[in-house]
Structure formats: C-alpha cells, structure tokens
Amino acid sequence: MAERRNRQFVLAARPTGTVKESDFKLIEGAVPRPAKGEVLLRTIYLSVDPYMRGRMGDQPSYAAPVAIGGVMVGGTVCEVVESQDESVPRGTYVEAYTGWQEFAVVKARGLRALDPNVAPISTAVGVLGMPGLTAYFGLIEIGRPRPGDTVFVSGAAGAVGATVGQLARIAGCRAAGSAGGPAKIDYLKSLGFDGALDYRAEKDLEAALDRVCPKGIDVYFDNVGGPITDAVMTRINIGARVVICGQIAGYNERGKETGPRDLWQLILKRARIEGMLVSDHYEHKDAALARLAGWIGDGRLKFREDIVEGLENAPRAFLRLFSGANLGKQLVRVGPDPTRR
Amino acid sequence: MAERRNRQFVLAARPTGTVKESDFKLIEGAVPRPAKGEVLLRTIYLSVDPYMRGRMGDQPSYAAPVAIGGVMVGGTVCEVVESQDESVPRGTYVEAYTGWQEFAVVKARGLRALDPNVAPISTAVGVLGMPGLTAYFGLIEIGRPRPGDTVFVSGAAGAVGATVGQLARIAGCRAAGSAGGPAKIDYLKSLGFDGALDYRAEKDLEAALDRVCPKGIDVYFDNVGGPITDAVMTRINIGARVVICGQIAGYNERGKETGPRDLWQLILKRARIEGMLVSDHYEHKDAALARLAGWIGDGRLKFREDIVEGLENAPRAFLRLFSGANLGKQLVRVGPDPTRR
Numbered sequence: 001m002a003e004r005r006n007r008q009f010v011l012a013a014r015p016t017g018t019v020k021e022s023d024f025k026l027i028e029g030a031v032p033r034p035a036k037g038e039v040l041l042r043t044i045y046l047s048v049d050p051y052m053r054g055r056m057g058d059q060p061s062y063a064a065p066v067a068i069g070g071v072m073v074g075g076t077v078c079e080v081v082e083s084q085d086e087s088v089p090r091g092t093y094v095e096a097y098t099g100w101q102e103f104a105v106v107k108a109r110g111l112r113a114l115d116p117n118v119a120p121i122s123t124a125v126g127v128l129g130m131p132g133l134t135a136y137f138g139l140i141e142i143g144r145p146r147p148g149d150t151v152f153v154s155g156a157a158g159a160v161g162a163t164v165g166q167l168a169r170i171a172g173c174r175a176a177g178s179a180g181g182p183a184k185i186d187y188l189k190s191l192g193f194d195g196a197l198d199y200r201a202e203k204d205l206e207a208a209l210d211r212v213c214p215k216g217i218d219v220y221f222d223n224v225g226g227p228i229t230d231a232v233m234t235r236i237n238i239g240a241r242v243v244i245c246g247q248i249a250g251y252n253e254r255g256k257e258t259g260p261r262d263l264w265q266l267i268l269k270r271a272r273i274e275g276m277l278v279s280d281h282y283e284h285k286d287a288a289l290a291r292l293a294g295w296i297g298d299g300r301l302k303f304r305e306d307i308v309e310g311l312e313n314a315p316r317a318f319l320r321l322f323s324g325a326n327l328g329k330q331l332v333r334v335g336p337d338p339t340r341r
Numbered sequence: 342m343a344e345r346r347n348r349q350f351v352l353a354a355r356p357t358g359t360v361k362e363s364d365f366k367l368i369e370g371a372v373p374r375p376a377k378g379e380v381l382l383r384t385i386y387l388s389v390d391p392y393m394r395g396r397m398g399d400q401p402s403y404a405a406p407v408a409i410g411g412v413m414v415g416g417t418v419c420e421v422v423e424s425q426d427e428s429v430p431r432g433t434y435v436e437a438y439t440g441w442q443e444f445a446v447v448k449a450r451g452l453r454a455l456d457p458n459v460a461p462i463s464t465a466v467g468v469l470g471m472p473g474l475t476a477y478f479g480l481i482e483i484g485r486p487r488p489g490d491t492v493f494v495s496g497a498a499g500a501v502g503a504t505v506g507q508l509a510r511i512a513g514c515r516a517a518g519s520a521g522g523p524a525k526i527d528y529l530k531s532l533g534f535d536g537a538l539d540y541r542a543e544k545d546l547e548a549a550l551d552r553v554c555p556k557g558i559d560v561y562f563d564n565v566g567g568p569i570t571d572a573v574m575t576r577i578n579i580g581a582r583v584v585i586c587g588q589i590a591g592y593n594e595r596g597k598e599t600g601p602r603d604l605w606q607l608i609l610k611r612a613r614i615e616g617m618l619v620s621d622h623y624e625h626k627d628a629a630l631a632r633l634a635g636w637i638g639d640g641r642l643k644f645r646e647d648i649v650e651g652l653e654n655a656p657r658a659f660l661r662l663f664s665g666a667n668l669g670k671q672l673v674r675v676g677p678d679p680t681r682r
Contacts, residue, residue, distance in 0.1 A: 062609050225604055244607045260597040263566055266585045266616025268403050273614040275607025 006031045007311055009100035011066045015056055018252045019322065021315040023056065024072065024100075032105040034084045039108045041078035041096055043334040046311070047125035048074065048318040049159075050223075053251040062277055072100035072314075075125040077114065079338070088113065093339070095124040100314050102334055116339035119296055126159055126329040127303040128292055130278055134245060135163035135221075136288045137281035140171070142243045142274050143219040147172030150213050152232060155223030156196065157184035158321075159303075159329035160245060163292075164221045165193050166301050173219070176212045178228050180324045187327060191302055205231035216240075225249045226259070233262040240271040252322060304328030347372045348652055350441035352407045356397055359593040360663065362656045364397065365413065365441075373446040375425045380449045382419035382437055384675040387652070388466035389415065389659040390500075391564075394592040403618055413441035413655075416466040420679070424449065434680070436465040441655050443675055457680035460637055467500055467670040468644035469633055471619055475586060476504035476562075477629045478622035481512070483584045483615050484560040488513030491554050493573060496564030497537065498525035499662075500644075500670035501586060504633075505562045506534050507642050514560070517553040519569050521665045528668060532643055546572035557581075566590045567600070574603040581612040593663060645669030 005028045012025035034040045055073055058065045066072055076099070080092040085108030088094065093114040098104035114121045119128055126132065138160075145151055151168035155161040156177025168175040169192055176195030177188055188196040195212030202208040209217070209231055216237040222229050226249030236242070250257050265271065281288075295301035306328040308317040313332060320326045346369045353366035375381045396414055399406045407413055417440070421433040426449030429435070434455040439445035455462045460469055467473065479501075486492055492509035496502040497518025509516040510533055517536030518529055529537040536553030543549040550558070550572055557578040563570050567590030577583070591598050606612065622629075636642035647669040649658035654673060661667045 060609070222604070225602065229604070244604045247602075247605045247608070250602060250605065256601040258599045259602045261566065261588075261591060261600045263563070263570070263585045263614070263616070264588045264591065266614060267588070267618060268401070268616070270616050270618055270621055272616075273604070273607060275604070275609070275611050275613075277608060277611055280611055 004031045004103070005029070006101060006103040008102070009072050009311070009314055010069050011056060011072055012068070014058060014065075014068065015053075015252075019053060019056065019319060021319065024315045026312060031103045034082055034105045036084050037108055038084050038105050039080045039088050039111070040082035041076075041094065041098055041104050041106060042081045043076050043078050043098060043102050043104070043311075044093075044337050045077040045122045045125060045307075046074055046100060046314060046332040046334050047076065047129070048314065048321060048330050048332060049131070050246055050248045050251060050321050052318065053248075053322075073097065074099045075130055076334075077121050077124050078104075083108065085109070093121045095129060100311065102311060118293060121337065121339055122305060122307075122331060123296075123303065125331070126305065127163055127296065127301065128289055131159035131329060132163050132292050133281070133285060133288055134276075134278040135160045135167055136292060137278055137284075138243045138245050138276050139164050139167050139219070139221055141281060142276050143221060143241050145171045145173045145219050148174075149218035150174045150176065150215055150237075151219040151221065152209070152213055152217045153177040153221040153223070154225075154228045154232070155179070155246065155248065156193065157187050157327060158223060161221070161223055162188070162191055162303070162328070163301070166191055166295075168219070169194075170295060170300055174213075174215075178224075183327060184324075187304065199228055206234055209235045219243070221245060223248060226257070230260050230262065233265050236265065236269050236271050238269050238271075240269055242271065242273040244273060244275040248322065305331055307331045307333050309333050345372045345444070346370070347442060347444040349443070350413050350652070350655055351410050352397060352413055353409070355399060355406075355409065356394075356593075358595045360394060360397065360660060362660065365656045367653060372444045375423055375446045377425050378449055379425050379446050380421045380429050380452070381423035382417075382435065382439055382445050382447060383422045384417045384419050384439060384443050384445070384652075385434075385678050386418040386463045386466060387415055387441060387655060387673040387675050388417065388470070389655065389662060389671050389673060390472070391587055391589045391592060391662050393659065394663075414438065415440045416471055417675075418455065418462050418465050419445075426450070429454065434462045436470060441652065443652060459634060462678065462680055463646060463648075463672060464637075464644065466672070467646065468504055468637065468642065469630055472500035472670060473504050473633050473644075474622070474626060474629055475617075475619040476501045476508055477633060478619055478625075479584045479586050479617050480505050480508050480560070480562055482622060483617050484562060484582050486512045486514045486560050489515075490559035491515045491517065491556055491578075492560040492562065493550070493554055493558045494518040494562040494564070495566075495569045495573070496520070496587065496589065497534065498528050498668060499564060502562070502564055503529070503532055503644070503669070504642070507532055507636075509560070510535075511636060511641055515554075515556075519565075524668060525665075528645065540569050547575055550576045560584070562586060564589060567598070571601050571603065574606050577606065577610050577612050579610050579612075581610055583612065583614040585614060585616040589663065646672055648672045648674050650674050
C-alpha cells in the first residue's frame with residue numbers, strides 16, 4: 001500500500017465572484033498510515049454541496065474557511081482499508097468528513113458504519129445524510145407544517161428540496177416548488193409534487209405562484225434566495241413560516257446584493273423568517289434518520305443521484321450546483337463501490 | 342346639547358408618498374344621539390399612531406382602508422356625556438376607538454372604563470393601551486428576552502420604543518436604542534437605557550452599534566426599518582430574535598424600496614425575524630395591562646406624553662410622527678380633561 005499515492009484537491013485561490021475550476025488544484029501526496037485508534041479510509045463517494053462555496057471565502061461564516069493550500073472539506077462515504085481499532089474492522093463502510101481526496105486517516109471513534117442492506121451506502125451523504133436531515137429538521141422543526149398547509153420549496157429538484165417536498169406530502173400538506181428547466185419539472189412531478197414552476201421559463205413569478213399555490217403559501221423552504229424569494233414573500237399567508245436554509249443565488253455575488261424590502265409583509269402576515277443550520281439539530285439525528293429510512297423503505301420517500309466519475313472531476317461536479325446542471329443529489333465517485341453491481 | 346356641533350376629520354385624498362395636511366378635511370356635522378344600549382362620548386384625547394398611514398392608502402393591509410370622506414379612525418379617551426345603558430353611567434371615562442372627531446355614539450357594551458386614580462386617563466391610549474401592549478407582547482412573546490441579553494430597539498423614543506427599552510431592563514437585559522436628535526438621546530438615558538445612538542448624527546451606523554452594543558444584539562425590536570435595520574442585521578448574535586413591529590421609514594414610500602439582502606445572516610446566526618400585530622395577542626390583554634400598571638406604580642416604567650391642543654391640529658400632530666418631531670407618546674387634546682389639574 002505504501003506505493004499508492006493520495007490524490008487531493010486543495011484550495012488554490014479564494015474565488016472572487018463565480019467559482020472557477022482554477023480555484024482548485026489537484027496534488028498528490030503519500031497515503032497516510034493509521035496510528036492506534038485510527039483507520040485508513042478509501043473514499044468511494046464525495047458529496048459536493050452549496051455550503052462549500054462559503055468555506056472557500058474568508059468572509060465571516062459559521063465555520064472556519066479552508067486555508068489556501070488546504071484540502072477541500074466535504075462529506076464522504078468510505079471503506080475502511082486499514083484499521084488500528086477493533087471496533088471498526090477493515091471492510092467496514094462508513095460516513096466520514098474527509099474531503100476532496102482519495103485516502104484519509106481518521107479516528108475510528110464516532111464513525112457512522114453503513115449497512116448496504118438498509119440503503120445504498122451513497123445515501124449516507126444524501127437523503128440519509130446531511131441533505132436529508134436538513135430537509136427534515138428545516139421543514140419539521142422550523143417550518144412546522146400542519147396538514148392542509150401549502151409548502152413551497154425553492155431549489156426543489158436539489159438534494160434538500162426534493163426531500164422537503166416529499167416530507168411535506170407525508171405531513172399532509174400540498175407541496176409545490178421551483179426549479180430550472182423542463183427535466184427538473186418532470187422530476188418534481190414524478191416525486192408527487194402538486195405544483196412545480198420553472199423559474200427560467202416564467203416571465204411573471206408572482207403569477208406563476210398563484211397558479212401552483214392557489215391558496216397562498218403557509219411554509220416556504222428557501223434554498224435559493226433572490227427573485228423567487230421576493231415573489232414568494234408577496235404570496236405568504238397569515239402566520240406563514242419561512243425557513244432560510246440556503247441562498248445559493250447569492251453565493252457567487254461579490255458585494256452586497258440588493259432586493260425589495262419586504263419586512264412590512266411580515267407584519268401584514270404575522271409571519272416568521274428563520275435561518276437554520278442542520279448541525280444545530282444533530283442531537284436528534286438518529287431518530288430523524290430512522291424516520292427517513294422508514295419512509296424510503298415503504299416507498300414514500302424517493303431520491304435520485306447525479307454521479308460524476310473520478311476525483312479529477314470534483315470541481316466540475318461542484319460547479320454544476322451553481323449552473324443548476326445537476327438533477328438529483330450531486331456526487332463524485334472517487335473510487336469503486338463494491339456494494340453496487 | 343342638540344345645538345352642539347361635531348367637528349370631524351375625514352380622509353380627503355389617498356396620499357401618494359408623504360402625507361400632507363391637505364389629505365385631511367375638517368367638516369362639521371350634528372352631534373348624534375344614543376339609542377338604547379348606547380352612549381354618547383365626548384373625546385378628550387385622540388391618539389395618533391404610525392399605523393394610520395396604512396389606513397389612508399388602499400394597498401393590501403391587515404385592516405380595511407378608511408373610505409374617502411370617511412372619518413379617520415383612531416383610539417380615543419372619552420367621557421360619557423349621555424347614556425342609554427345603566428352599566429356605563431354619564432361621567433364615566435372610557436377608552437374607545439371613535440377616531441378623529443369630537444363626539445361619537447357607540448355601544449356601551451365592551452367599553453373599557455378608566456379609573457383616574459390608577460393612572461392618568463390619557464395612558465389608556467399610551468403606555469396602558471395599544472402602544473404599551475405592543476411593546477409588551479412584541480418584546481416578551483415574540484422577542485423572548487433572557488436575562489443578560491442585549492435588546493436593541495429602533496424608534497426608541499416613541500411610545501412603543503421607550504416602553505420596550507424599559508421592559509427589557511425589567512427583564513434583566515441590557516437595553517439600547519436609536520432615535521433622532523440629542524433631546525431624544527437624553528430622554529432615553531433618563532429612562533435608564535444603557536446605550537443610545539442618534540441615527541441622524543452617526544455617519545457609520547455599524548460602528549455606532551458596536552459602541553452601544555459591544556456584545557452584539559440578541560433581540561432587535563424594529564419600529565423603523567431601512568438603514569438602521571440593515572445595520573442591526575450585521576450585528577445580531579447567534580439565536581437572535583428580530584421583532585418587526587413597524588417600518589415607519591418606508592410608510593411614505595411610493596414604490597417598493599430596495600435594500601441589501603440579508604437573509605444569509607439568518608443562516609449564519611440561526612436567527613428569526615417575525616412580524617407582529619398587537620391585536621393577535623388581545624386575549625391576554627388584561628393580564629398584560631395589570632403588569633404594566635404594576636410597573637408604573639412602583640416607578641420602574643416611565644412614560645412621557647407630547648400633547649398637541651385641539652382637534653384642528655390633529656393632522657399636524659400626525660405628521661410629527663413621520664418627521665420625528667414628537668418626544669413621547671403623541672396625543673391630541675380634543676376637549677378638556679377634568680381629571681387633570
């Protein structure tokens with residue numbers, strides 16, 4: 001194994017404006033060796049997610065930025081290829097946070113072991129991982145949907161959004177959402193969304209909302225921000241809850257974007273806007289994952305993956321999130337998945 | 342009494358942009374007579390409040406607009422001068438909602454009788470009325486202050502804002518606020534505010550906030566909107582609560598104002614913005630009034646009134662709210678107050 005090399009993507013430059021492939025650099029290093037209590041992990045899947053844009057800059061955020069020259073962070077699904085801890089034997093599949101690289105050594109303690117018989121191991125960074133939990137806690141704990149409510153989600157075809165819409169239906173709500181392009185709209189319909197609007201095709205977003213949400217909006221789950229959010233704010237019902245989960249429309253902005261002031265709407269509608277971070281809710285992670293797994297098991301919760309092959313394509317996969325090219329949870333297959341035939 | 346005339350202000354025109362005195366018209370009519378179960382009220386105090394700007398326009402709001410030619414609405418403190426209901430005898434002082442006029446007939450049932458020995462009757466439209474209840478429910482129920490929190494209030498020298506700051510201190514918080522001009526800043530200090538900034542004098546609102554709120558802001562009670570709110574949003578702490586009570590800075594705007602988008606801050610700080618209407622909380626009005634009266638009684642809650650004499654000056658008094666000329670709760674003395682020497 002000593003002859004194997006570890007390919008890694010490091011942050012080459014802090015992006016100004018739109019992220020470019022040249023902001024990342026592929027380097028090679030030695031494969032590290034585990035000490036006692038540690039394991040060597042081989043990356044199978046790397047998750048690329050919008051929040052990573054925040055880690056690339058050095059503006060104030062809820063987490064420290066990646067250092068220039070540092071390995072890009074990210075959730076991964078890995079196989080234990082060498083173990084110095086008997087609790088996590090070689091061959092175990094685990095969820096980890098080892099970033100954009102082929103190998104990593106981590107402490108064995110606290111790793112989540114994955115059972116390929118319960119769900120595909122890739123879901124550990126998708127519907128049964130951070131994105132699924134974001135949808136669950138954001139919708140259920142912050143959005144507090146009541147049966148009969150209309151739930152609208154922006155970025156509805158993404159990993160979080162698609163789960164939000166299906167959870168809304170499970171909660172007895174009407175689900176509608178926005179996405180870009182006819183393929184995504186078809187996808188939303190296949191998931192059981194009651195309404196879907198193509199924000200790229202609609203000239204009048206407010207009129208489109210009236211069409212897909214004829215009774216107004218009780219819960220808005222926002223992954224996007226910008227014009228779709230401006231339009232939704234004019235269509236919220238009394239007592240509405242707005243969950244701010246992401247603002248991807250603005251992540252590549254250089255300065256402070258401006259938009260219409262809509263706080264008056266909050267008085268008019270006695271409505272609430274609340275920002276969320278999924279990690280604040282991890283105390284209740286296991287119970288949420290058990291519920292999500294149950295709904296996958298009984299066919300009520302579907303998911304879709306968009307897999308790009310090879311670590312060398314990780315920057316390209318990441319950029320797909322901002323252009324909206326991905327359809328389903330964006331993953332990078334870094335190495336072979338022995339559990340998939 | 343039949344020869345007495347009833348002077349009334351009616352809405353002459355829906356204002357576009359800034360309200361003008363010519364948007365109101367003073368007319369004279371007959372003094373109405375009460376039928377069985379009714380009383381004739383003589384107005385002593387008329388309250389003028391920012392929300393009335395909304396009633397003058399016909400944009401969507403939480404209440405129907407005043408009709409052109411209709412009497413301007415408003416809270417009043419009145420004396421019963423003729424009674425056709427034994428439960429409310431002549432000479433009773435009551436809180437009513439009879440608007441910008443000298444006399445009105447209303448149903449006796451449901452009127453709140455006022456005891457001049459408990460507090461000046463004028464407080465029934467001030468610290469012991471809608472503005473005081475707005476401060477109480479907005480701060481306590483929506484803002485949920487915890488001892489040690491920093492509470493910042495915009496429009497701090499107004500009827501609502503001054504009460505918010507004092508309630509924050511009663512709740513064990515640090516209280517700070519913004520107001521326009523040195524006289525108001527002195528007033529805030531006299532009320533016990535720990536920090537006060539003059540938004541007219543400060544060139545850098547964010548730096549001024551750092552000075553008056555060195556530990557950031559846990560609860561923001563917003564009466565104003567606009568630039569001060571933009572600045573506060575950059576200084577909120579993790580878990581902050583923002584109460585949107587008023588947006589007076591924008592009430593005279595013709596179109597949709599724009600400002601920096603700050604929803605990302607809500608994720609960063611896992612913070613909440615919520616709009617409020619005091620009337621949603623009136624189920625618990627009596628308990629809140631009892632508490633407010635108790636704090637007035639033991640000297641912990643002070644109030645100040647800014648009284649303009651004569652119904653004919655009601656439009657001028659109303660405009661003072663928008664220029665910021667008033668210092669304390671703006672009232673119009675429409676007729677003599679026999680309880681004040």
